[in-house]
Amino acid sequence: MAAATTAAADAAQDGQTPSLSASPSTSRPRLPPPPPPPTTTTTTSRSRRCPCTRAQLLAFLGAPSAEGLADFGRRVADRVLADRSDAGGPRVLFGGGVWVDAACGGLTDAFRDVAAEAYKSEARTVSFTDEWVKKATDNLIDSMISTDDINAATDLVLANAIYFKGDWMEPFQLQFTSPGTFHRLDGGHVELDFMEKYRRMDVACMDGFKVLKLPYKLGATPPAHGQLKRRRGQVDTKSKDMPSTEVNESTRYSMFVFLPDTRDGMATMVDVVTAAAAFMYSISAEMKLRDVDLKLPKFKITFNWGNLKETLCQLGLTLPFSPEAADLRGMCNGDEGDGKSRRTTFLSKVAHMAVVNVNEKGTEAGAVAFHVHGGSGPPPDLVEFTADHPFTFFIMEERSGVIVFVGHILDPTK
Missing domain, CATH: 3.30.497.10 (Antithrombin, subunit I, domain 2)
Incomplete structure (x- = not known):
């Protein structure tokens, strides 16, 4: 079990917020x-x-009326929180x-x-x-x-x-999971298994922290009551008929991992992330595909x-x-x-x-190339993303902009 606290500010900040919503939350x-x-x-x-x-x-x-809130809740329940596991999704x-x-x-x-x-x-x-x-x-x-x-x-x-x-779009391979040390905020540490993979991923290197996106496997979406649209960092709750181009689109869940550069940098990072209501939406524009050496602890919250x-x-x-x-x-x-x-x-x-629940599980990967560097050290563009100290995660349905979960990982063993 992992120690997780909902960030009240960021659960309210745009999604969905977790927390675990969670129920979904809006700015x-x-x-x-x-x-x-x-x-x-x-x-x-x-x-x-x-x-x-x-x-x-x-x-x-943040709702204009009870009727608008009910309509938004109806569409979130139908589109975002509907179980897609039979169709291969989360x-x-x-x-x-x-x-x-x-x-x-x-x-x-x-x-x-x-x-x-x-x-x-x-x-x-x-x-x-x-x-x-x-x-x-x-x-x-x-x-x-x-x-x-x-x-x-x-x-x-x-x-x-x-x-x-959810199953990862590109799952971790069990053979690369290895023991490691996680450093807590109180100065102590715990030993646990870290998942690892090396590949090109969406990542943003900000001032004082990094953000990595881990997509989940897609699942088909049935017709819904209305359309959820993002506008300037807000979730638009205005009901309208679902365009035909939207009906067959799949939900697109991703986990965004926010990792401070220093072991005690979580509080400062959270202040930055929660300062602007639209931060979670603007961060996507900062992300670039880069080679990433990722180490992420297994955890269940x-x-x-x-x-x-x-x-x-x-x-x-x-x-x-x-x-x-x-x-x-x-x-x-x-x-x-x-x-x-x-x-x-x-x-x-x-x-x-x-x-x-976060672990290696995913669909069986096909021919996947893992590159191991040696000799002269990592290439200059490589991003080292080692989550061996407290970090924050968001699980977002990207098409709607609804954040379903928000959590802090303070000790993945608890």
Whole structure:
């Protein structure tokens, strides 16, 4: 297992962001300070609740409207996150769920329909008990959230899980995998296997770090609801009929590995990468095909974050979590107006799980020429790309510009 942390800034920076999305993420503007909560908190009357929850959510996600966001989510689910393994492409599995306690009045029919149709997610009204956690969600939530985190006081839980495993377009050869040393940020080191290959690859040598692109094997794409287009570093969410030239195009996943020149250079590199929202798109223009001697550690990431509430609040998303200020009337049935007394609803938990597996596996290569240099040393144009210290990776679907995963590799053995 590899120690991986989602870079909150870069998960929000353009894709997709991981993280592991992950769910896919898009660039979003810096948020204004959230409105202050109501001064009186002795009542949960809807008239005292802040009407800005919807606006804050849309601003946080960089979306012009809820309808536009749903349309974008629909097209990402259909085009980017659809499993292409049967067609030879990466295996991509994702699932999500929204569960609200019955005491809050339940989910609206409109929200339930959008969750299922646009986001391929389950939306249910339940009674939160330990037994429900284990059975009603087929153990998905049980594996992501401790049963201690869900009790009778829990109102609303969101959960998302995504799995990615792709075959390299040009696989590593097992016979070239050899043991090596990975140097951690704390000065320690670990021994593990490094994959190695020498060939011409897309690489960019920037000030203080290098970026390498490793394409995954292509998979066929079925017709979709709309087209995803990149424009000036943004993902265009405007729906339009899919042109016939686009229907048969395959998804094009690639891993971009960002390697600082120095062992302790990750923080500076991340600052540079996250400073501009369009950096991930502009880096492609800097890449050139060059001879590269690549050494990359094998790693598998299982990232499980049982509650993202604190992180999301730090990023400016506060209102949905506030018992006094949250206004989720478009999502949950109202808690007043029908003569019934109901608990007002606020978001209790947000959980995310991501799994990424990186190894030599790929389709059997044909006649592949490996060149070993000796005697006078490497040629002057050779790029040495030895990932033996902490680095960052992005997995992007290049045709849409959606970043599916973002991760830091701090210790590939954990």
